Amino acid sequence: MNCIIVDDQPGSRQLEEYVSRCSSLNLVGKFNDPLTAIDQLSKQNNIGLAFIDLKSAGVSSLELIDSLNNPPSVIVMASTGRYARTAFDHNVVDYLITPVDYSRFSRAVDRSLKTVFQKSAVNNENREVFIKKESTLVKLKILDVVFVEALENYVTIVTGDKKYTILYTMKGIESQLPSEIFIRIHRSFIVNKKMIRTIYENSLDLNVGNFVRNFPIGKSYRSNLMNDITIVDKKALAYQNQYSNTEYAYNIYY
16 A cells, blocks of 8 residues: 655654555655645545654644545554544544554554555445447446356356356456455356355355355365455364365365
């Protein structure tokens, strides 16, 4: 995630060092002047996070960020907690009291990443794309896609009641679909995670319209799938996998 720092204090170099150590962050600008930073944010829409030192930028900088069309998430830094209530009134992600250690910094970054992903998921659910069907373009809501199937040089995009076959690669369509909603489970299948009903040892059941269809899970994709979903009791699942293999042996793969 691209980020900026607005801080003219002597300790700001430590913050830069923390950012450089965090693999999920990419520092694209450091500003001593908050107005210059705000101007940059208004021109560049791909900045997801701003570290704002209140002594350098002032509380008014939070109001300016709020006024932007596409404001980034904000992590505030201050020497006291005096402005915490005001900062959270402006929906900042976190409030760090300096000096801050790397562990506390990391927790703040993790919180900001979750915020960004949640916003992204909401935006993606409302996204629409146009699919070419013969000589016309059909508008399709991303969330309506149930699964995608590879067919040699084509892919078939399937909703609850319709199919669209287009000239496209599986890798290409995978890069276009939001990972918050879709996951590849096999070299031939990408599925909508919201439609998954049951996961077995080597396959899963997917709600497709009014029917339930079984899909194979490729060996190289299973680990990613299991890491992506939320499992209430992983120990229980491990026990079930260990002692109930015969149940999974009779799944029918399509």
